[in-house]
Amino acid sequence: MRPSLEQAIAAVQQLPNLPSTTRVVLGYLNDDDADINQVVQAIARDQGLVARVLRIANSPFYGLPNQVQTIHEAVIVLGFSNLRLVVTAAMMTAQKFPGLANGVEVQRLFRHSIAVAICAAAIGRSNKLNPNLLFLTGILHDIGKLALMATFTAQYEEVQSLRASGNLLTIDAEAQVFGFNHATIGAALCRHWHLPEAIAVAIGDHHSFGGDDDLDPSAKDYSAFAEVIHLADAVALGLNLEADPLAAVPPLSERGWIRRMGSHEKLNIDFKEIERLYQELVVLIDGHS
Template identity: 35%
Template sequence: MSATLELPDLSRRLADLPPLPAALAEVLQALRQGGLTMERCIALIERDPSLAARCLRLANSPFYGRPGRIGSVSGAVTLLGLRTVNNLLTAVTLQQAIRPEQCPGFDLNGFWRHAMNVAMTASTLSARLDLDPSEAFLAGLLHDIGELMLVVLVPEIVADVERRVAEGESARAVERQLLGTDHVEVGSAVARRWNFPPAIVEAIADHHRGWPEGTQAPGLAALLSQIHQLLGPLERGWSAEQALAMVPEATWQALRFVPEERSEMLLRLSTSLAAIGQA
């Protein structure tokens, strides 16, 4: 029999969540205020071997055109720039701050790998839609945070959701059946509770709604919806050449890619996703 939970009980559990972890709040505040200097970033990264390895792996990924040439944290920070490095600090801090209990069927590493793939791609493509790259990164990193919070709050129900999804059911449909809500609503509620910027809350709430017809100024949610179309074939293991025919024409047009740019972009993505996911 499926586990169930009354919506008031879930709402109470959401209300009982602690404030935004202090370490993450500090990093985000510094991001907004420009308070992390290059010297401070380098010092923070060099104290953490895992973070240093992530930073070097990212700097040497094909996204930045210098594979194998960056051998120091200072060189990586200089190449990547403070915004990208601050984004990386945010990602690592968030992963360290939210550590759910083991949940059968839920792939935590896969969750963060996908989040980083979307975040880095959103940051890279944000300028095409005149969006801020740091906000785009954060929106990509957090777009499915509700899924992770459900693992924290109700792991037994998420295990049931994962089992039924593996059998072919829709995750959001099963979540709504068992919880009266879904990970999108939970994610936007958590983002509001943690006082994330309104643009981030909106992106989390609306990233499944697709591209708004007729808009001349698409926001973060629209960007994320198209990035899922772009990354989907690559994350499922198809090559860049195979993915070229699988990405909808509407996605290429929405992201303002002319035909001559598309193969190169997919090749860059396909060779970078593994490195970013491990970073």
């Protein structure tokens, strides 16, 4: 039976809440003026996070001659950018979404999210928008998919079947099965977790641009972050770094492109650099999650 939007939001809000420690750590990591000692003290309150951070800092990925033994050393080794990814990955584990069964699909989803995060940060820098917050938003932009997969497993399997057999975009398949899409659910979940409103708005609106090119520019006041995530999502899907055989680029907002990229026909970002960063981050997360 198809749940109403209200029922779906109520259901995903029953998922385990975001630990207050995680919110505090992410808040510091998104502040360019954050004191490293504040970050260290915040991480130290969560022993699970401490273990994960130390494990990754001591991984072969960094190849350090001596073992990292303190959180302070680990934060220095990882840097705020990698640490932000580690903390966010801790949010998106099977423990938080216990109903997830399709490991391959979840892995693809997280890899796509990494690609979107990298693209969003790059576009954000050229638009003088906070690249750190955009990176986090990119990582979380499809969190509604995870929530729906975990909460309405059978219905989401139907979404995947429709997507495969009907050559449909995910949001169109979701609309057929649920009557709404993962962006709306993701925004509701971010608000339930008390994440910054800019993230919730961007996640909720990042699929609201396709086919808008003939609209009056004043028809809707889309957020700058939502436009960036919309563009980054399309770029990441076009690159298909996660190797999804069903990956398809959604309709791209020409108006959003012009507002974010000006009249340039090409993105002012280095695709080879994006791929390099992507491969590094995937190794970091896949090998030590």
